[in-house]
Amino acid sequence: MNSHKRKLLTIVTEAALExxxxxxxxxxxAHGYTITDARGKGEHGVRNAGWEASANIRVEVVCDAETAAALAAHLREHYSRNYAxxxxxxxxxxxRPEKF
Known part of the structure; x- marks a missing residue:
């Protein structure tokens, strides 16, 4: 079986940013992404999705290393200070490398 290396960028964040x-x-x-609801506890307290303002999502992006690096840098620059x-x-x- 031939496999091909890619990066998985996972982003757990506020649902309002979707x-x-x-x-x-x-x-x-990026060619695509997967978004799922997420719940948990961390620095910003419990995020249980009991109401929209406390909802979190998990975004997963499989892509090449360059795209992953660009996305990560963008997130750090634009969101790290003001969002969970x-x-x-x-x-x-x-x-199936052609998908990514």
Whole structure:
């Protein structure tokens, strides 16, 4: 089985940012993304999605290293000071590289 190295950028953040992040992810070159609801506890307290203002999402983007680096830099520059956001990168291997 031939696998191909890619990066997985995972972003856990406030649900209010979803539509903005989707536009930016696409404009910075990613081919797609997956968004799921997320709940948990961290520096900003419990985020249980009991009401819209406390809802979180997890955005996952599989892409090449250059796109992942550009997205991560963009998030750090535009969101790190004013929003609850945890972006992190992982190495992944994909079986269908043309998708990413």
């Amino acid at each position: 539509s903005t992040l989707v536009r930016e992810i696409e404009s910075l070159g 956001m945890i972006p992190y990168l992982s190495d992944v291997e994909v079986l």
